[in-house]
Amino acid sequence: MFTFLGCIALLIIGYFTYGKYVEKMFGVKAARPTPALTQADGVDYIPMSTKKNSLIQLLNIAGTGPIFGPIMGALYGPVAFIWIVVGCIFAGAVHDYLTGMISIRNRGAHLPELATKFLGKAMKHVVNAFALLLLLLVGTVFVTTPADLLYVLMDGKVALFLIVGAIFIYYILATLLPIDKIIGRLYPYFGALLLISAVGVFIGLLVTGANIPEISLSNFHPANAPIFPLLFFTITCGALSGFHATQTPIISRTTQNENQGRKIFYGMMIAEGIIAMIWAAAAMSLFDGYNGLNDLLAAGGPGLIVSEVSKMMLGGIGGTLAVLGVVVLPITSGDTAFRSARMIIADYLNFAQRKFSSRLWIAVPLFVISLALTQIDFNILWRYFSWANQSTAVIALFVGAMYLYIAKKNYWVSLIPGTFMLVMVLAYILNAQIGFRLPMTTSWIGSAIGTVILVALFFHTAKKNRALALPLEDDVSNWKKAA
Template sequence: MITFLVSIALLIIAYFTYGKFIERMFGVKEARPTPAYSMKDGVDYIPMGTNRNSLIQLLNIAGVGPIFGPIMGALYGPVAFIWIVVGCIFAGAVHDYLTGMISIRNKGAHLPQLAGKFLGKFMKHFVNVVAVLLLLLVGTVFVTAPAGLLYNLFNGWVALGVITAVIFIYYIFATMLPVDKIIGKVYPILGALLLVSAIGVGGMLLVTGAEIPELTLANMHPAGTAVFPILFITIACGAVSGFHATQSPIISRTLENEQNGRKVFYGMMIVEGIIAMIWAAAAMSLFYGTDLNELIATGGAGLVVSEVAFTLLGAIGGTLAVLGVIVLPITSGDTAFRSARMIIADYVNVSQMKIASRLWIALPLFVVSFILTQMDFTLLWRYFGVTNAALSAIALFVGAMYLAIQNKFHWVATIPATFMTMVSLTFIFSAPIGFGWAMPTAYLAASIGTILVLGLFAYKVKLNRAIENFELDEEVNKAA
């Protein structure tokens, strides 16, 4: 219990300390018009209040990742707590803040555009492909996961295919309509449900005096299972997630003032880290040991969610908690498709003012996603995990470059970017879905690859610094 409480305290303290440090180093300009005003279009660029933006950002980034990931990561034991805290404070929250704020400074640009500007044209095309692939995987995963939870909640009396179809229909409307019509109005309510469910589970852990394991290196996986890199792939959204870099521009286009960025971007990542801590602790305390292995093997992380919710909160409270969990993937899936539409539209330079222009981009995405729902969920999750980790490294390198060009302390982003590069490459070289090499060989190859990437980054920093009057922040028009 002490490890759990200290971890929560560290996350909260970090928002007021390290988060403030990152904000000051970035350099907020309160008088600078944000894209919500300078590019207002009534569809994607619409000013919205800070509290509403905060809840929308939280729901955008917090899919099943901060719940399913920590539950599966709990099999590694309390060492998962370390990764959630350290990753969230020094990697995830920095990642979210920098990508969100740099997007604001560049007219609400998405990650592919930012990668092209700061890392080179090749990276623009590469990140476009990776980002759209990730968003398709996210959208698909976040259809199948809530559909399965709802199917279980309804005891099977509503067909799984019907539930899946209803979620897809909702996604189509949320993707196509202006951001303030569904997302802006419904998300604050759903966000409250999410927070209440997380607080309910966390509160009951304290009230019941749950035996949450203290910090050890115990690993509940079979002997020989390596913690690195799988733990860092499994627990992503609760620590650091490239998916977030695709979501931040949605809010970058609705933020009213730059001074709200720390609360919306850094702060909501801290909240997500707390949610991840609660579910990891619940899984460890209630099912520590072989029980958790067996439960996940039987019904996946979704079964653990149901068992935790109903055990701690009873029938009514458990139902509300499960609904809160269901809200997460649905409200990330819809914005995943929305982000994919916006990224493709920006790439091909097609205005999104007309609904027909949104339709011909969005519909093919849903067709591909429907086809992907026929794949095995576990396999989808693995592809999602490694793509997610790789994109987080790229996004952090974008933030590092932005700081490096100004001769600021870019290591706050470069160090986590380098670490996530090592994680991604090691997984690719060692995993069966990758090269399948033995771990020693994979470690060596990943180390060489990471050094090469870091060298290329240093070379690009030198080139960008040599460009006279490098346009870090694009000029904006005054608000109408």
């Protein structure tokens, strides 16, 4: 229990210390008008309050990742706690803050546009393809997972295809309508369910005196659970997730002032890390060790763990509310995944989105493709999602490092976690069944060589961009704030 509570305390301290340092180092410009004001269009660029933006940001980025990922990551033992804390403070929250703030400085641009500007034009098509693949996978995965949870919750009394259809209808409306019409209005209620589930399980762990394992040299992780590189693809959203780089620009377009950025971007990632800690601790402590947890996962996957934990901690009614809180997470990420995909395609094609028909032309093909993807085995989809997710995180961290290098600021805060994850991403795809299936030793060697080459290319490009004085932000000098 001391390790668990200490890790949560470290996450909170990280927000007030390292988060404050990153904010100060980046250099907030409170007087600079944000895209919510300069680009206002009544659809995607709409000024909203800090409280509402923070809640939407949390629900956007917190899909099943900070719950399902830590539950599966619990099989690796207490080392999962370390990755959640270190990853969240020094990688995930930095990733989210930089992508959000750099987007604000560049008209609310999405990651493909930012990568094109800061990493070179050759990255434009690559990053667009990566981002769209990731968002389609996220949207599809986050149709099937909440549908399965709801099907179990209703004891199979409602056909699964009807539940899937209802979720798709909601996603279509959330993708097409202005952000303040559905997302802005429903998310406060969804947020309440999320808080009930997380806080309820946390209190339950404390009251019942759950036997949460402490970190020690003897139980750091089970002997049959090698942590490199798989741990970093199992626990993603609770520590570092490239999916967040596709979501922060949604809120960068509704943020009223740059000084709200730390609370919205860095702070909500810390909140997600706390959620991940709670579910990892529950999974480690409530099922008679790793063998019991593994048996339950084999029997019903993470969804069964969620249901069992909720009932054990909160009883029948409270457990039902907790499961609904978990259902909310993928739904509130799936809707914005499709919305983000629409916005990225529109930016790529320079296709204005004020007209409903313009949004429809882009959205319909996305949902048709996603519907087809639901026919593919979930486990295969999840593996590709995990790799695409962390690959996108690497791109976003290198964008942040490039921005800071050109600005002559501490680019290491982004380059170090970016380089670490680059090693993991390359090693994973070289070794994995969905990749090249090379021996692990060969994969590590290939990963090291690839990382050295790509980091060297980064510094070459960075020095050139700094010498050319690449503009870091869009000019808003001619914008006049309405009286």
